[in-house]
Amino acid sequence: MAEERLLEILTRLVELDPDGGSEHLCQLSAEVAGVSGAGIMLMSDDPFPQGALCSTDSVSALIEELQFTLGQGPCIDAFRDDQVVSEPDLASPASIRWPALCPPLLAVGARALFGFPLRVGGIRMGALNLYQDRAGDLSPDQHADALSLAYLSARVVLSQAGDLDAVGTGPGADFHLVVHQAAGMISVQLGVSLAEALVRLRARAFAEDKNVDEVADRVVDRRLRFT
């Protein structure tokens, strides 16, 4: 992933929302990827969507709502298969994947749909959905940006409180792998999910005014235990 581009996208997100909240992620995604609209669907391990986090316009809102109601669509496939899903032309799809979804979406002017999974390692939280009002695949640059946006969105959604730096959202932060090792350990110590373990780790760092890496190091070296 191109770190410079990721930093540019992050900068734009902070412009949109200095608190780093999640409600601007869809607007950011549509703007950065240069598509007609975007939505984010939150999902947990049961296959049913939990609901939309945000959407940029009425078409995106309908895309999220229909996926939620019908249980089919790019977000659901992207989440289930843990991979990027593309349908460059809803009017003549290569395979009939979402029979109930296509007619109403075509009726409101959506022609191409794309889904990008949101995950941090084994923590899977949903999918970013992009749509275009004309047929055609994403360009390689749009596709690369969408991957960066999904990467960033996953971390913002997980951060909840919005302390972006503390989650290690900065470029290269995930190479600070000790954070993820610590999250694995904390999840066992507390008997909670990995997502929650990561939130607890971050909260601890925030409370101690330390960065997450330092706290994670102490956990891995067994100088700190969560109980």
Next chain:
Amino acid sequence: MTNQVLLVQTMVELADSLVDDFDVDELLNLLAGRCVDILDVTAAGLMLASPGGELRVVASSTEAMRVLELFEIQSEEGPCMDCLRSGRAVVSTDLDVGDGRWPLFSVRALAAGFRSADAVPLRLRGTVIGALNLFRAEAGGLHANDVTSAQALADIATIAILQHRVAREAKLLNEQLDHALNSRILIEQAKGVLAERGRLDMTQAFSKLRSYARGHNLTLLGVAADVVSGTITDL
């Protein structure tokens, strides 16, 4: 003779499509149709070789043409096959001279109403990626000007196809990098879980993960995902 106005118009149209996003199959079908309008031919079709070497018919101006091209691939003889093999144009070949060059193909082509066949390669530098096939109901083959025009159209089609392939490969590579990064995180999370459960250090935790995967003939990633999701608990 070549319809010059339509030729230029088609060249501009094809070049335009390269700037924006485009559908390769649609572009090639447009090209096959235009060849019939621009050149003095009865039918036109495009055959492509996949990077693995497999041949397929990607566009044909008529159904009879498509059937004949499929037959060429199947019987492994005909003007397009010669063109693909040699990388050079096969020009002005009358089918009823009975010189035994394409015994199977000639019979079929004549029965379908064609008397002569030409083919120009889709080629970029040393690589031949396919052929543009031009069949005529009359004997005598293409005029030399038409061959030049056909090759120009084939060259643009070649650039379009290769550009599309490069774009697709770039996306695939990005997805693979994204996946690799996420996989790495997943493994670290699983190591953390195992380290805490078994009072292990991270190196030991990784060894345990790996030997479990080997012992059960599973992938490292699959085991890591199951550890993290709690599906595997005996580790």
